[in-house]
Amino acid sequence: MHEPVLLRRQGHPDATLEAYVADGGLKGFARTREIGQAATVAVVTESGLVGRGGAGFPTGRKWESVRTAAESERYFVLNADESEPGTFKDRVMIETDPYMVLEGVLIACYAIAATRAYIYVRGEYRGAARLLAAAATQLAAAGHLDGIAPGGRPLAIEVRHGGGAYICGEETALFRSIEGYRGEPMSKPPFPTVAGLFRKPTVINNVETIANIPDILSRGAGWLQRYGTDRSPGVKLFSVSGHVGRPGVYELPFGAPLQELLDLAQAGRDLRALLLGGAAGTFVFPGDFDMPLSYEGAQSRAATLGSGALIAFDQGTDLWRVAERLGNFFAHESCGQCVPCRIGTRRQHEMLAALADGSGGDGERERIATLGQVMTDASICGLGQTASTAVRSLIDAESRGLLAV
Amino acid sequence: MPEDDRAVRERVRRLIDETGRERTQLLEVLHKVQAEYSHVPRAAAEAIEQEMNVPIADTYGVVTFYDLLSDKPVGRRVLRICEDVTCSLHGAAELAARAERAIGPEGEPSPDGAVSWTRCACLGLCDKAPAALFAEEPLAPLSETAIAKVGEGHA
């Protein structure tokens, strides 16, 4: 049984700053102030932490490039836009331990000498936004934000509320949204570390990524590697929903078998398939339920962990109907900027609706695959580039006979 | 009507005063306007242009981009029913049909303007599926009874 780390305060009474400090909170931040900026970033780099927002980029490397940037105006952004279908681990993380998340923010801001911190919470998460804002106020009142910003000024933390648009979880769209514009992604390069928010060097991190930071600082660079595998050190939060007995967020070390997660969530033995990694993830069939839940383990089965979302489907589920829902999601959430995604997600949805209704056939399957390649290759951002991933994995599974009842 | 517009502009000016005049505050200002008027009326965009130097067309582009904002009035309290994968496994389509009967056509405010309903993308409440938000707070799992209450104004 894995003893939770990130979620260790689950079930504790309402989070207060006093309780957090009494339980060992803010030690990581104290350590940061002791060892200074360069050493803090070095610890994060050495820990092997990679982003939990989906892209898996080494966190320390991002921090280092902003820490050493020539420009003095820099920003830190906490990405709490969590809108990937089936994903709710960041909400649970914030509800469980808002102070641990904010301690991570303080450490990051101190390490990169951020001018200001923005916390972008999806507009539908009113409760999480209130918790973070209240915690930030408490930290400020207790003087914990003093001297973090350059010039010894107190750090300003602004909580921003998303407007209801999945695309604003994409980092450059999120910047546009904070700046007061339509959330239309920009091209990369330049990457955020070079020209991010307000075109200034910016570190943007996912909530779960940042929640790892306090322990990494207080327990040392090697701590994360006590969990997980060589190539995927640490623990991961999984959001489990669908046809399971106990839907919810589960924390496991990387590398734990998928079946263990299913057992924790009390999935029945008669599952037809899973959708792993959210709308941009892949379908996984029972033959692969022994898959190790690590980046390399998923990759070896042509799957992806993505945001760590897992949706379970029982034998009675029509997977083409599920695919139709995914198609609807992408068509609804495309920002509309580029042709392949704006029109492509619509056409994909139309074809999936035909397949779900039984009026489509091989023509649709073939066109979906061709279109998928066009969207993957020619779209501006990750939304269009991955809008066909799950659907294509389903077509592929069908051709391998995995959909036969 | 012009009197109304003047009052809206005045009120929005005050909202801007308390929020901030830089363009980066636009979404925060629009959230407040939406909460107050159940939409972002043109008069609000006029005040935003004067006070924040954001062109009226730009405000329109932003308002129509985000699902939580609207240029036409919605109900004072909105029921948002998730229609994504997990919730659709748990009867989202039937609940939406129920909402249509209890409240009326999707997106249209009830005659007294108190409520409207809409389908929406995943709310991140999949552990409590079928999920909904009512007046921006979770209402999950959503039930037929809860929808009926919303329709009758008892929620």
Add this chain to the structure above:
Amino acid sequence: MQDTFAILIDGKEAAAHAGETILDALRRAQVDTPTLCTHEHLTPAKACRACVVELKGSRALVASCERKVEPGMELRTDSRRVLEARRGVFELLLSQNDVSAAPALVLQAERAGADRERYRGQRYDRGLHDDNELYVRDYDKCILCYRCVEACGPDVQNTFALTVAGRGFSAGIAAGYGESLPDSACVFCGNCVAVCPTGALMDKREHTLRAEGRWDESRYDVVQTTCSYCGVGCQLELHVDRRSNQIVKVTSPGDHSITQGFLCVKGRYGYSFVEA
């Protein structure tokens, strides 16, 4: 970075200048590259994706109209991936848009081998906006290239009467607060019309003549003149119908040092006041 350096285009070495786009380099090397949204005097919108190329080291294809050259870049413009992506872009546009007034688009689509029927589906049905005397807007023809928004905004006009509104498939161009042009901030300079590549924006006179089947470019002479309304010295091209001696349209050359093709309401539409 040195000012001129070598890049590889389809395996052949070519010269590139620091600061220019890949598209600039492709054009100099005479590599035919389809483009729809990019415009020499406007910020690249990188929205149509017709100009994508393969860049070694990049997972997705890149828009050549926007991406700047870097020393040693290795590009492919003739790979199957590139050709299929471009064809797909045209096929998607053909599945949605009325292209009857966009011969350049149709020609490029044909060259890309686009099949009009591949992605049959719901087409645009947005109706004609005919709300003023100077130009009409037919957004069924719009490919959302962003040119009009940029021309009306910071790139040229600074009027900010236009925006992209909505999201996804229903994203489209709107004036003001989703209202008629006269109700919006529009000053009727017609610069949006001048840059529109699809005929979605069209002078009212041209639109009327086309609708009546009386638009016939073979009958029009182009007369160069300097606008006499003010002292700026904008160069005008009067498109004059030889038979009736009527002006049917006024444009300005895109390479003119003062106008770059852009005019004000008096220069572009003054003739309609004169003749009305």
